[in-house]
Amino acid sequence: MTPLEFVREWIESLRSKEYKQGQKQLSRYFRGKDSWEHCCIGVACKVGVSKGLVNQYMNPRFLSDEMGYYMAGKEENLPPLYREAVNNASYTAMPPELSDWLGWNDIVLPIETIPEGSHELPYIESTLMRLNDGEGRSFEQIADFIERWIVPLYDPSTGEPIRTRNKLPIADEGV
Numbered sequence: 001m002t003p004l005e006f007v008r009e010w011i012e013s014l015r016s017k018e019y020k021q022g023q024k025q026l027s028r029y030f031r032g033k034d035s036w037e038h039c040c041i042g043v044a045c046k047v048g049v050s051k052g053l054v055n056q057y058m059n060p061r062f063l064s065d066e067m068g069y070y071m072a073g074k075e076e077n078l079p080p081l082y083r084e085a086v087n088n089a090s091y092t093a094m095p096p097e098l099s100d101w102l103g104w105n106d107i108v109l110p111i112e113t114i115p116e117g118s119h120e121l122p123y124i125e126s127t128l129m130r131l132n133d134g135e136g137r138s139f140e141q142i143a144d145f146i147e148r149w150i151v152p153l154y155d156p157s158t159g160e161p162i163r164t165r166n167k168l169p170i171a172d173e174g175v
Contacts, residue, residue, distance in 0.1 A: 001051055002159025003102045007151060009051075010044045014143040019043050023133045026094075040132045040142045041094050041125065054098045094125060103161030107153050113145075124150060 013019065022028055022037025026045055030037070038046065048054040099105060109122040120126060131137045131145060155162045 001053075002154075003161060004151070004154035004156070004159035006047065006051065006053070006102065007146065007154065010047050011143045011146050011151075013043050013047050014040060014139040014146075019046070019139070021132070021139050023136075040128055040139060043139070045094060045098065048095075048098045053101060054095050099125065107161050109149055109153075113149050 019038045019042075020035060022039055022042070025039065026042035027036055027038045045054060093099075094104075104124045107124060109124060109127055111122055113127055114120050114122055120130065128142065128146075131142050137145070153161060
């Protein structure tokens with residue numbers, strides 16, 4: 001699987017209606033509702049787990065080693081006793097091994113993706129957090145954004161990232 005293939009599968013997952021959308025954490029279990037919510041990056045982590053690209057994306061400080069297996073995207077296997085500890089136990093950012101593999105440390109979005117007057121830098125993860133948490137965009141809208149702005153950052157023939165920080169026109173202008 002290439003990073004581009006991963007991104008396309010993530011878009012499909014966002015549009016699948018399989019995941020209930022949440023905010024401020026990758027994934028969160030709600031005891032009273034017996035349900036899970038995921039932010040758009042949490043859905044990417046779920047895809048990463050299903051493809052063997054990441055083993056765990058929940059915060060290990062809340063979980064024992066024994067729990068790690070259950071939190072590797074396999075909520076249905078989570079023992080009821082541990083569900084209480086899991087509430088609010090998610091990372092708020094993508095695991096570095098997944099973002100590194102996707103090339104997100106070297107890719108920036110076009111400046112047009114940043115709201116006018118914002119001091120935000122055009123990094124993929126922070127932009128997606130803003131769309132999901134700050135602006136409350138739906139998974140469908142975020143999938144559209146990813147298709148429009150992130151997919152073109154990958155070479156269609158190799159599936160690898162093609163746009164890096166040092167190749168941005170703004171960097172060449174010395175700004």
